[in-house]
Amino acid sequence: MSSQIPLLVVGSVAIDSIRTPFGVRERSLGGAALHFSVSASFFTDVGVVAVVGDDFTTEDETVFRERKINTGNLQRIAGGKTFRWEGEYGFDLNTAHTLDTQLNVFADFKPQLSDEAKRSPFLFLANIQPGLQREVREQVDARFVAMDTMNFWIEGARDELLRTIAVVDALIINDAEARELAGEPNLIRAARKILTLGPKMLVVKRGEYGAAFFTRDTYFATPAFPLESVFDPTGAGDSFAGGLMGYIAQSDKIDESTLRRAVIFGSVMASFNVEEFSCDRLRRLDPNDIKARFQQFKEFTNFEV
Amino acid sequence: MSSQIPLLVVGSVAIDSIRTPFGVRERSLGGAALHFSVSASFFTDVGVVAVVGDDFTTEDETVFRERKINTGNLQRIAGGKTFRWEGEYGFDLNTAHTLDTQLNVFADFKPQLSDEAKRSPFLFLANIQPGLQREVREQVDARFVAMDTMNFWIEGARDELLRTIAVVDALIINDAEARELAGEPNLIRAARKILTLGPKMLVVKRGEYGAAFFTRDTYFATPAFPLESVFDPTGAGDSFAGGLMGYIAQSDKIDESTLRRAVIFGSVMASFNVEEFSCDRLRRLDPNDIKARFQQFKEFTNFEV
Numbered sequence: 001m002s003s004q005i006p007l008l009v010v011g012s013v014a015i016d017s018i019r020t021p022f023g024v025r026e027r028s029l030g031g032a033a034l035h036f037s038v039s040a041s042f043f044t045d046v047g048v049v050a051v052v053g054d055d056f057t058t059e060d061e062t063v064f065r066e067r068k069i070n071t072g073n074l075q076r077i078a079g080g081k082t083f084r085w086e087g088e089y090g091f092d093l094n095t096a097h098t099l100d101t102q103l104n105v106f107a108d109f110k111p112q113l114s115d116e117a118k119r120s121p122f123l124f125l126a127n128i129q130p131g132l133q134r135e136v137r138e139q140v141d142a143r144f145v146a147m148d149t150m151n152f153w154i155e156g157a158r159d160e161l162l163r164t165i166a167v168v169d170a171l172i173i174n175d176a177e178a179r180e181l182a183g184e185p186n187l188i189r190a191a192r193k194i195l196t197l198g199p200k201m202l203v204v205k206r207g208e209y210g211a212a213f214f215t216r217d218t219y220f221a222t223p224a225f226p227l228e229s230v231f232d233p234t235g236a237g238d239s240f241a242g243g244l245m246g247y248i249a250q251s252d253k254i255d256e257s258t259l260r261r262a263v264i265f266g267s268v269m270a271s272f273n274v275e276e277f278s279c280d281r282l283r284r285l286d287p288n289d290i291k292a293r294f295q296q297f298k299e300f301t302n303f304e305v
Numbered sequence: 306m307s308s309q310i311p312l313l314v315v316g317s318v319a320i321d322s323i324r325t326p327f328g329v330r331e332r333s334l335g336g337a338a339l340h341f342s343v344s345a346s347f348f349t350d351v352g353v354v355a356v357v358g359d360d361f362t363t364e365d366e367t368v369f370r371e372r373k374i375n376t377g378n379l380q381r382i383a384g385g386k387t388f389r390w391e392g393e394y395g396f397d398l399n400t401a402h403t404l405d406t407q408l409n410v411f412a413d414f415k416p417q418l419s420d421e422a423k424r425s426p427f428l429f430l431a432n433i434q435p436g437l438q439r440e441v442r443e444q445v446d447a448r449f450v451a452m453d454t455m456n457f458w459i460e461g462a463r464d465e466l467l468r469t470i471a472v473v474d475a476l477i478i479n480d481a482e483a484r485e486l487a488g489e490p491n492l493i494r495a496a497r498k499i500l501t502l503g504p505k506m507l508v509v510k511r512g513e514y515g516a517a518f519f520t521r522d523t524y525f526a527t528p529a530f531p532l533e534s535v536f537d538p539t540g541a542g543d544s545f546a547g548g549l550m551g552y553i554a555q556s557d558k559i560d561e562s563t564l565r566r567a568v569i570f571g572s573v574m575a576s577f578n579v580e581e582f583s584c585d586r587l588r589r590l591d592p593n594d595i596k597a598r599f600q601q602f603k604e605f606t607n608f609e610v
Contacts, residue, residue: 090492185396187513188531189328206490209514210528219605221528223515226493260608298610300524305603 004049004119005070007249009036010111010136011126011148011238013050013074015060017100018277019231020093029063031083032126032148035235037244038279039269040124041067042290045066046242047117049073049136051109053080059217062282071143073117073128073271080105084305093230093274094207113139122249124148124241130157130164137167144254145203148237154181166198172241174205187212203244203263205237205270212264212295220260222301225271225293232277236270241284261294268293307477309424310352310375310552314432315416315441316342316543318379320365322391322405323414326397327535333539333583334368334424336388337431340540344574345548346372347431347595349554351547352422354378354441356414358385367589378422383450385410398535399512400580419446427554429453429546433478435462435469442472449559451506451550453476453542459485471503479510492517508549508568510542510575518568525565525589527606530576530598538583540574548574564598573598 014031033050037300040046047070054076061245064071081104087096096207111132125147134168137145145168153161154177165171171194174284175187183188187204189216202214208230211225230262268290275281319336323329324493338355344352352375358360359381391405393592416437430438430452442450450473458466461480468537476499480492487495497505507519513535515528518607520577549571556563580586 072542075407186533186535188533192533206514209511212528212531219531220608221515221531221605222608223492223517223528224527226524226526228491229492257609266400287416295610297610300526301606302571303527303603304562305527305600 002119003116003176004118005116006044006045006120007040007122007124007245008049008073008117008120008140008142009033009040009046009124009242010049010133011036011124011127011128012083012106013048013052013056013095014083014085015055016084016234017106018232018234019058019088021091022231024185025277026170027279028178028279029060030085030234031114032128032238033236035068035238035273035279036126036245037108038067038122038282039239039273040246042250042287043243043265045070046246047071047073049077049111049113050073051105051116053077053082053105053238055248056082060184063279066283070238072114073112074185075109075112076275077105086123087234089233093233096234102109111136111139122245125164125168125243127153129153130161132166134167137164144169145246146172146241148172148241149177151177154165155214162197166269168199170201170203171199172205172237172244174207174237178202178204203266207233207236211240211263211267213259215232215256215286218256222264222267222297224267225297226276227271227302233274235279236274238268239273240266264297265290268297306318306349307424308400308421308448309313310421310424311349311425312345312427312550313354313378313422313425313445313447314338314349314351314429314547315354315490317343317388317411318353318361320360321389321539321583323537323539324393326396327515328582330582331578334365335390335539335583336375337433338539339368340578340584341429341431341547341550342374343368343372344544344578345551345554347574347587347592348430348548348570350374350375351551352425354416354418354422356382358382360427361387368584371588372487378417380414380417392539394538398538401539403409416441416444425477427550430473430549431467432544434458434463435466439469440538442469448487449474449553451477451546453477455544456482456485459580465583467502468577471600473504474510475506476504477508477510477549479512479542483500483507483509492519506564508571510545511532511540512538512541516545516568516572518525518564520561521559525568525570527569527602529572529583530602531605532576532579535579536580540584541579544578544584545571545575546587548572558576569599570595573602
């Protein structure tokens with residue numbers, strides 16, 4: 001069999017500036033593809049399709065190297081500047097306030113996929129322009145494709161977005177996005193509506209309230225891990241998706257039981273991610289920490305019938 | 306042994322006017338003690354300590370009679386008017402907007418307890434003036450006492466409230482109330498703080514997001530039942546408390562395993578309550594419906610380790 005990348009993600013790699021009530025970091029490595037791949041790398045081999053400028057240094061790339069993330073599809077644009085996001089959180093850490101976004105090299109991003117990337121069985125389309133997501137989706141002969149999106153595309157590129165949603169297996173979005181996409185305030189009805197758009201599965205991220213997982217016939221929900229200190233929520237959703245897709249790729253199964261555990265592993269990874277700036281916490285995570293927190297999920301949600 | 310009422314509740318019995326996006330009901334039987342007792346009556350014998358005016362008719366009292374609720378401690382004030390609450394919900398059914406409150410006979414309410422009420426082993430102090438809650442608490446030789454409260458008392462009668470909280474076993478309040486009471490935006494830290502005020506247990510109601518249960522050493526959380534249509538949220542919190550306390554009283558045990566199931570039974574009863582106006586849905590509920598929904602909770606929260 002020809003070589004392949006077990007799990008592929010396309011999305012942003014960014015240099016963020018972040019302010020939270022607990023601190024400021026002027027240069028924080030971020031972007032959906034970065035958070036996703038670092039998280040997924042604890043479960044399987046993962047490759048990143050993205051673009052950076054030459055302000056993304058060799059030192060910065062350590063984050064990929066130390067997690068053995070495949071950067072064969074990471075374009076470097078000489079003289080270009082990396083995607084920048086500046087955001088702020090108040091004491092309600094559920095909502096990010098964007099202060100500034102600079103697309104930079106991302107504005108003209110044309111994903112170039114290697115042959116081994118095109119053979120990836122598992123693919124995640126992180127939150128980028130939906131036309132670009134579809135372009136990548138069509139190049140990859142994947143067995144299972146999931147995607148994220150955001151209000152910006154739901155409002156500004158709805159038709160394009162619907163065409164992309166129609167060709168994926170799973171949608172992984174947050175609560176407000178699900179309601180907005182469906183035009184329906186009740187989440188359960190919103191989910192039912194979304195599952196008529198093409199995907200067989202919907203995972204709804206609810207921040208501090210946990211996550212819910214819908215198929216046409218099944219429902220699963222979990223509370224979030226009880227954290228006493230949430231330091232920086234940036235990337236929580238992407239590390240959630242990374243844990244989820246990483247676990248599915250590792251298991252190489254797509255049944256209900258695997259998917260439920262995948263939602264828990266997603267929740268576990270998101271809970272670590274928010275404990276520090278950027279993916280600092282994940283970078284020094286021991287795989288046993290993941291197992292222990294997964295076990296804690298079982299304990300704090302279990303009751304006897 | 307002298308006769309006793311297995312579970313006692315003190316609180317309001319009210320005539321509500323309710324507007325939701327789905328309908329209007331001008332005369333809706335309500336009040337915390339009514340919602341609580343109807344819900345709890347599916348688990349154990351329950352008695353109500355409350356006051357009504359003579360506009361609360363014999364026909365209205367059917368709600369208690371048909372559920373065999375003990376009204377020996379329900380005062381009827383001739384010429385008095387029953388407590389009235391007028392409220393409205395928008396499409397965000399999580400928050401009630403109070404349009405009008407008339408205390409009426411409730412303004413001079415002096416709880417008079419019969420001897421069998423004073424011997425109740427389980428007592429719930431529904432949301433009323435905290436001084437009144439304590440007065441009742443001191444009269445009842447209960448084994449286990451839980452209470453509710455609201456932002457109005459947290460803000461306007463804090464010292465009085467803290468004195469009452471200090472003499473109960475469990476506090477059952479909502480998310481925002483817990484954060485406000487503790488002066489702490491993080492719920493887990495808020496819970497930890499509240500558990501230094503006296504109670505050994507805290508149950509946090511989170512509406513459509515479920516419930517969390519804290520002791521000093523343990524944590525349990527559950528998502529809510531996935532409802533496609535929430536019709537009228539009035540009384541959800543009280544039917545939650547009714548299911549919870551009813552199940553504990555029925556089990557006559559206060560261990561972790563019983564309490565976790567009690568939180569689920571509370572969630573089950575709240576989920577039925579919100580499906581129709583007032584307690585209409587509970588009034589024609591079959592006990593098998595409760596068992597079935599409890600089982601569904603197990604199914605939609607379960608995952609294999």
